[in-house]
Amino acid sequence: MFRSVLVANRGEIACRVFRTAQRMGIETVAVYSEADAHAPHVKMADKAVLLGPAPARESYLVAEKVLQAAKDTGAEAIHPGYGFLSENAEFAEAVEAAGLIWIGPKPSSIRAMGLKDAAKDLMDKAGVPVTPGYLGEDQTLETLQKAADKTGYPVLIKAVAGGGGKGMKKVGSAGEFAAALASAQRESKAAFGDDRVLIEKYVTRPRHIEVQVFGDTHGNVVHLFERDCSLQRRHQKVIEEAPAPGMDEATRAAVTEAAVKAAKAVDYVGAGTVEFIADASEGLKGDRIWFMEMNTRLQVEHPVTEAVTGQDLVEWQFRVAAGEPLPLKQDEIALDGWAMEARLYAEDPAGGFLPSIGPLDHFVLPEDDGVRVETGVEEGGEVSQFYDPMIAKLIVHAEDRESAAAGLADACSQVQVWPVKTNAGFLVRCLDHPDFVDGDVDTGFIGTREAELVEPDNEGLAASAALGSAALEQAWAHGPGRNALDPTSPWDGRPTGLFGFRLNAAPRAEVRLEDAHGVHAARLAPGRPADHPLDTGLVLEMGEVRRPVSELPGGMVVGDEAVTLIERDDRRIVFVDGDVFSFGTPNYSGTGATAGGASDGSLRAPMPGKVVAVQAKVGDTVTKGQSIVVVEAMKMEHALTAPYDGTVAEVSASVGDQVVDGAVLARVEEL
Structure with a gap:
């Protein structure tokens, strides 16, 4: 076993990896940006190295700085966490070339699964079922439009190099395609440096089923059962659970065997997740589940798998990277009970789920023995505009699904955060909803019930x-x-x-x-x-x-x-x-404060960010809901739309501008 490990990441995943390393007697090294100088993961590590300024592209994403930090501290291994450099084959190769241990899959496996079009083609040849669509090299609007028309609407445009919902757009008709394609390409280019996309049939009652797989350097590959990640919003997972509700043994066998086959097809080593989309219109069936992609890293939701199998997946990663065989054989891995995880985001559900940033003056998470809490922030810290808005994960393990849901709802109800806004109350309403309790879930669950899930009733x-x-x-x-x-x-x-x-x-x-x-x-x-x-x-x-x-x-x-x-x-x-x-105390004017007042047509930046598109000019006639300016913030695009039919009277933003929260970027005069 190696003696020291550097975690090339931040936040809760860095803390999570450090806990296992410290339990195993492995020295820990943190890296951090200027924005994270006082973050918990920095305090937790035995050593810490400053990488650079707050923006990830100047710190966490600079491979040379990470490698130099490993050299300077004597780290023997690098764990990438998830996000950032975790699925970067060139970085993995550089780690190995520097004589360090890479805690992840082979660079060839990352490449094979990193491009969705090539991965689907590979899976198809390996006998793993894939969804219908277009995986071609021709990326012209004309070709992609024809492919979408042929596949049949609705379709999904997905970034070839994507993940986490970045560069993904649902298109309901041919007339929407061009604008959706342009937005998907911009997001993909900004997030992954690659604007290529693929077209995929959109399943009308989809379930997101994924299988945790593990391989070692001795040719062994096993699965650790499935997870259901269907509760999503804008393709971002909100609540995950294991096992999947409604999964019978025959369907489980079909999907886990397909996942193992997929891993073996790329000679997989380490932790990975094979993601499938299931048509749940008639329940889960083995012949209606198709391969979507493979995430060649540890997943955010790995704790639910740890809970139902009793295994520490980070320890497995360490042992496999050190050349040891898998700790267990397939027939030694068993399911025990039910586990659920909720992602606590710094966001404002009532404000369209816009990310919320600022100081954490009051930050209280549940301390119950039955609740596992994973976080990378603390009271007195700050939620920065530069990184993902997830601030914690809450995990509950129980004997059955109903008990797990009730326990997790109770845990979320105990969350207290101020002044940063969170989705805690929204999570409680999701978990308490009768349809969710009954297991009647699909990826459209939140979208079709959003109004009632967002609105507080207390x-x-x-x-x-x-x-x-x-x-x-x-x-x-x-x-x-x-x-x-x-x-x-x-x-x-x-x-x-x-x-x-x-x-x-x-x-x-x-x-x-x-x-x-x-x-x-x-x-x-x-x-x-x-x-x-x-x-x-x-x-x-x-x-x-x-x-x-x-x-x-x-x-x-x-x-x-x-x-x-x-x-x-x-x-x-x-x-x-x-x-x-x-x-607060009212002004006693007889009416009190109001939430906003009449709109003057000003379109204001919802948070600090970068202008990535200006889609109208002064004098243009626009309709209510039409996108005028697009701002990128916290790794997502936010479209500022016309509040009513009118004429563009002012545009004060240009592509590339860095804007502050509340800045007026355009103004529309009502017709």
């Missing part, structure tokens, strides 16, 4: 907690001897003096707080004191709801729901079921 609960907290501050002076107050006396020592005092009448006052949706109000009135040491003897009236104020702050229980409240910058931040709500 705003009233959060408002109650915030109002109750505000009421307690006004009605009760904290401190010894102040816990048995007379609500009818003006001389009770409360910090607000004669709060709510009225001659010849019981005290009464109104509490008002506002959020982006408007003003929330409640009235304090005397009530029967409850049996509670902090009881004020006051109740909070919200319509027909009457609760003792004392129920709200201490344990933060509103009705039967537990919530958490913190105060930041004179605002009350309430966390409930993964969602977060912010309340």
